[in-house]
Amino acid sequence: MAKQSKAQKDTMERVMHEFKEGELESGSGRKVKSRKQAVAIGLSEAGASNQQSPAENRRRLAKTKRQEAGAGPTKAELYAKAKQQDVPGRSKMTKAELEKAVG
Template sequence: MAKQSGRQKAVVERVLHEFKQGTLESGSGAKVKSRRQAVAIGLSEAGASDRQTPAENRKRLRTTEARQAAGGETKASLYARARARNIPGRSRMSKAALIRALE
């Protein structure tokens, strides 16, 4: 296996931490119970998988880093939290406004 960059190591470390905490989910939304599957997800997100082309690996690393820079939560998950707390006007809020309203 090729050496991983520091950025890739950080992504794999975060994914394995999520696995240990029990919060890592697969693409279908089911909890990941296998360490082997967690490692595969980590390598895929880090763009270090030998099962993907180099172009796909670069794309996945960029996508993962962008998601981490944005705080990790999607607008849909923020909206669901706002709905659970019954925040008025949530349907017209931007992602940034949802973050502010939930704080």
């Protein structure tokens, strides 16, 4: 078996955890019940599939990494925290500024 990068291992771990918890969905939106299908989805998202070209694998891994990196709080959640802390000028702040102000 080919070696996987840390990003690919992390993606596989996340996908298999979602499968175990019953949260993994296929492209059509149905819950995944087959372990083989879960592995195939994980390999595809991790960019390690032997069914896709190397270029497609690189695109899939990059897309997955972008999605996982953006999993922080939303601007609305940050705004609500800023409102609780009574941060002045919060309505005109960007998401990055709200993150800095809230801490």
